[in-house]
Amino acid sequence: MRLHRIMSLSVSLLAISFAGCGDDEGQGNQNHGNQNERDGGMTVAPQIAVTAPSADGAQADQSFTITWTDDDPDSNAVIALYYDTDDSGQDGVLIASNISEDDETDSYTWNCSAVLDGSYYIYAKIEDQENDPVFAYSEGTVTISHGARILPELVDGWLPVGLSGGGGMFAPAISGADPNLMMINCDMSGAYVSEDGGHWWRMIPYKQHESYLHCPPAFHPQDPNVILAPERDLLKISHDKGRTWEDWGDIGQAAYGQLKYDPDNPNLVMVGTEDGCRISRDGAKTWTACNGPQGTALAFAFDRTSPQSQRIIFVGTATGIWRSDDNAATWVRKTAGIKNDGQEINGFAGGSNKGTSELMLYCTVPSDVVNGQFSGGLYRSSDGGESWQWAMGDGINKDTEQADQWAAGSVPTYTWVMTTDEAPSTLYTTNSSTGFWPPHDETVWRSDDGGDTWQETFFMDPRSDQYNVAPNYETASFGQALKGGNPPYGATICPADPNRLLIDWSKCYVTDNGGQSWFNGHTFPPPDVTPGPKTAWVCNGLVVTTTWHYYIDPQEHSRHYIAYTDLAFARSLDSGKTWIWWDKDGQAPWHNTCYELAFDPDIPGKMWGAFSEVHDIPNANIIRNRHWSGNPESGHGGIALSMNHGETWQSDTQGLPESPVTSIVLDPNSSQGNRTLYAGVFGQGVYKSTDDGKTWTNKSNGLGDASNMRVYRVVLHPDGTLFALITAHLVDGTFRPEGVGLYRSTDHADSWTRITNDPVLLWPKDFQVDPNDSNTIFIGAADAGNDQGGLYRTKDGGTTWMQVARFGKEHFGAYFHPSRPGWVYATMCEGTPEWALWLSTDGGDTWRPFKSFPFENTQRVQFDPDDPNTIYVTTFGGSVLKGPAEPAE
Numbered sequence: 001m002r003l004h005r006i007m008s009l010s011v012s013l014l015a016i017s018f019a020g021c022g023d024d025e026g027q028g029n030q031n032h033g034n035q036n037e038r039d040g041g042m043t044v045a046p047q048i049a050v051t052a053p054s055a056d057g058a059q060a061d062q063s064f065t066i067t068w069t070d071d072d073p074d075s076n077a078v079i080a081l082y083y084d085t086d087d088s089g090q091d092g093v094l095i096a097s098n099i100s101e102d103d104e105t106d107s108y109t110w111n112c113s114a115v116l117d118g119s120y121y122i123y124a125k126i127e128d129q130e131n132d133p134v135f136a137y138s139e140g141t142v143t144i145s146h147g148a149r150i151l152p153e154l155v156d157g158w159l160p161v162g163l164s165g166g167g168g169m170f171a172p173a174i175s176g177a178d179p180n181l182m183m184i185n186c187d188m189s190g191a192y193v194s195e196d197g198g199h200w201w202r203m204i205p206y207k208q209h210e211s212y213l214h215c216p217p218a219f220h221p222q223d224p225n226v227i228l229a230p231e232r233d234l235l236k237i238s239h240d241k242g243r244t245w246e247d248w249g250d251i252g253q254a255a256y257g258q259l260k261y262d263p264d265n266p267n268l269v270m271v272g273t274e275d276g277c278r279i280s281r282d283g284a285k286t287w288t289a290c291n292g293p294q295g296t297a298l299a300f301a302f303d304r305t306s307p308q309s310q311r312i313i314f315v316g317t318a319t320g321i322w323r324s325d326d327n328a329a330t331w332v333r334k335t336a337g338i339k340n341d342g343q344e345i346n347g348f349a350g351g352s353n354k355g356t357s358e359l360m361l362y363c364t365v366p367s368d369v370v371n372g373q374f375s376g377g378l379y380r381s382s383d384g385g386e387s388w389q390w391a392m393g394d395g396i397n398k399d400t401e402q403a404d405q406w407a408a409g410s411v412p413t414y415t416w417v418m419t420t421d422e423a424p425s426t427l428y429t430t431n432s433s434t435g436f437w438p439p440h441d442e443t444v445w446r447s448d449d450g451g452d453t454w455q456e457t458f459f460m461d462p463r464s465d466q467y468n469v470a471p472n473y474e475t476a477s478f479g480q481a482l483k484g485g486n487p488p489y490g491a492t493i494c495p496a497d498p499n500r501l502l503i504d505w506s507k508c509y510v511t512d513n514g515g516q517s518w519f520n521g522h523t524f525p526p527p528d529v530t531p532g533p534k535t536a537w538v539c540n541g542l543v544v545t546t547t548w549h550y551y552i553d554p555q556e557h558s559r560h561y562i563a564y565t566d567l568a569f570a571r572s573l574d575s576g577k578t579w580i581w582w583d584k585d586g587q588a589p590w591h592n593t594c595y596e597l598a599f600d601p602d603i604p605g606k607m608w609g610a611f612s613e614v615h616d617i618p619n620a621n622i623i624r625n626r627h628w629s630g631n632p633e634s635g636h637g638g639i640a641l642s643m644n645h646g647e648t649w650q651s652d653t654q655g656l657p658e659s660p661v662t663s664i665v666l667d668p669n670s671s672q673g674n675r676t677l678y679a680g681v682f683g684q685g686v687y688k689s690t691d692d693g694k695t696w697t698n699k700s701n702g703l704g705d706a707s708n709m710r711v712y713r714v715v716l717h718p719d720g721t722l723f724a725l726i727t728a729h730l731v732d733g734t735f736r737p738e739g740v741g742l743y744r745s746t747d748h749a750d751s752w753t754r755i756t757n758d759p760v761l762l763w764p765k766d767f768q769v770d771p772n773d774s775n776t777i778f779i780g781a782a783d784a785g786n787d788q789g790g791l792y793r794t795k796d797g798g799t800t801w802m803q804v805a806r807f808g809k810e811h812f813g814a815y816f817h818p819s820r821p822g823w824v825y826a827t828m829c830e831g832t833p834e835w836a837l838w839l840s841t842d843g844g845d846t847w848r849p850f851k852s853f854p855f856e857n858t859q860r861v862q863f864d865p866d867d868p869n870t871i872y873v874t875t876f877g878g879s880v881l882k883g884p885a886e887p888a889e
Contacts, residue, residue, distance in 0.1 A: 045131035046072035046101060048079065048124050055139040062113045064142050066122050070101050077101040077128040081108055082888070083120040087137040092123060093157035096869040097886040098820070101126060112144050113577070114151045114159040119143045148527040150577055152541030155203045156852040158883035160543040163473060163579045165522030166567045167544035167877060168489060169504040171212065175219035176263070176495030181241055182502060183227065184490070185211035186544040188877020189856045191229070193242035198502060198510040198521040201541035203878065205854040206836070208245040209236045215255035215272065216492065221263040228284055230255035230271070235284055249285045251278060257297030263421065263495070265308050270315070270328070272297020277315050279328045292331025295319030301350025303384070304421055305357050314385065316348020316363055323385050334385030339365050339376055347417040351424030360424035360450060361385055364414040374398035377414045378429055380451050391451025403435025408442070408485030410434060416491035423498040425450045430503065433485035438466060442485055444503060446515050457515025469509060469518040476531035477583040506566065508542060526578055534647070536578035543879030546615065548595050550862045550872040550880050555604045557866055559645055562880060563594040565615040571646045576882070586648035588640035598666040600675065605645040608677060608693055612637035612660035617682055618712045618727035618765050619876060620830055625730060633683025633710070637661045639693055655696035657684050663714040678722065678749060680711035686724050688749050699749035705739030713766060717774040722749055728763035728784060735762040735784035742767055742779060744798065755798025761788055765829070766813030766860070778814035778824065778844065791826050793844050804844040808833045814844070815861040817885065819868045827858035829876050837873060839887060850887045
């Protein structure tokens, strides 16, 4: 459902209940009773009327109490509640489900803290499995107003949760028709839209449009509502600023470099490919190849001083720059004067102004040292490409040796180059570093005279005298920027505003004043908070990180925790609204990934964490040997302890190998102060401690194989049974059966027995054991050169296994709802053909998809101990999404 922003009163009210009787005759409040035959008689359909919000309306901030009256003669009905922007259609967003009609409270307190400001109708559905469902709308609306906003927009009813940023972002773009409209793409499948200039972002549901890294979207130059975005060789279009998308055209080849409208003729559209470019003359519906340009395309420039009937067009590719004087019918290579005749091009841009008749072209080429002098960098042309001049003027970095040990190289490499039609002589470029401090750092350079003189505009380290980038959780927590020296992954400029730019690495930065100052496009502190160590940060919807577990503190439910890739660990003190990243004095020795936490059941704040410098276990980057040269076991990791709710961590262990630790569990029946702990060590097996984690012993008798001890997950069942999962091992392109599988121990890890023998699943990812019956287990598996991908269930402790679902080639796992017997969730990760999240309410026999879930790669489902209607879903690249426990109709 599309939600509209509506102006509303800034009034805060925690819980409101208005009594009243609904009108059965109103258009939006219709109860259609019916009767069905049953056993020779009649059954009477249940009835319901929503009484609050009443016809007088109501207001709310964080929560609102919905009330109703109901009747069911058979006393077997259940109720679901929804909110909607109008009072018809039953097409709203689910609030809660599975509410028993027998509950005489007839009320539900709705946590509406994440719902956008606006006025909403509430409607209820009641059904008894005998008759058709009955729906009833409220007579009035509840107006939600939050005042100072600290939560992002819901995405089809799901709230992004956690630290935003922190993962690779690429292919950004800014609209010229609406400079506040932006898009960005993540390498973990998510694409995101901002409508307010980069402060808040909205994830695009993956069923409508997925990210594409090789070519940014194109904004219509005249209609501010229209966005055109590629997905390899296909195009998607949005007519409402990215809220909904539809298929538009087939390019015929995968898009590369740039997709661009002619600013004066939107029917003329160019797109780059891996070897040249293609043109459309009907608004990107149909395409033909351009005969001439060669090499992977980088960008286009339309000469707006030329007539539309004979439009001059330029395209820069990785192997040259081409010009057409006849609307792309013929092309000529134009590289005279560029180093090495322009055989290698890093970046290209052009700007032309009809009012001043100015046309400027720019390109960047590889850098090196020739006769002791810097060579390469930037070139410009002011005569339509006929000749090119070196544009490395005064001020810009032309180092020929490293300034310090933190340099990315001895010469700066210049990559992105940006200009506009508004000011063709104003340009920007980005570079790799030759040292940590200015002017040697990776930065953004600006010239207002075509490259004759330059000034640095981007100073991201807070210790610099020129510091002009707003603090974020990294710089505020560490007091410095954790820079890598490389140029941005992506950079873009607003075509209509030469002062508005966006650059991105694993974080996103925006300037709207030409580089005088930059703000974080990926996060900011709450209102009236001064950033510093242990500061809480707002999630602005740009969630691009992998999460392994979401925890609600078992003793203080307002404390929440996330186990991350790349960001490792974050905590919240306000039930997940804002998040605190660890600081340099409090982090664990291993900074990349936290896979799992274990809590002491008696000592508040005491917890152990499983940490690793290797991420993505057990997904394809590791299993298919894309990372760590096929030897992730060589990465470091360990167990760390916190005594203060994760604020600080320390490690003092003996006997535990310095290897990735992917699992940690605690035996709650062990003695306080001498807890028994079990750790899964990737490549090493299972280790056990009986003294609170101080010393460890390998306990892998019968577990795995000498060639595969890739323990990924350890689980301790309430009845004392231990389980350990060893995941896949790919050798010379073949998945090996040795060692892989699920193992069980009934003697406290002294010995292990494999229980997945028929079939031997070659790539199991995760498993969960029924908390009430250790013989009932689900395993998620992926295809391993076969069609084993699916969800498997045993009810007899592993003697027999049945595949109960195959929704794609890579199932991740299945998870039991703790308070709803028979409810099991299935998750899909990497290559979801249909839906990413599924629910069974009969123990895995039948399944329903969450069609509104917005992200493609799901991992685990975890639960709110105070709200059975809410689930948290951890994802492979989309952080955590909080939403309804049951799919909407």
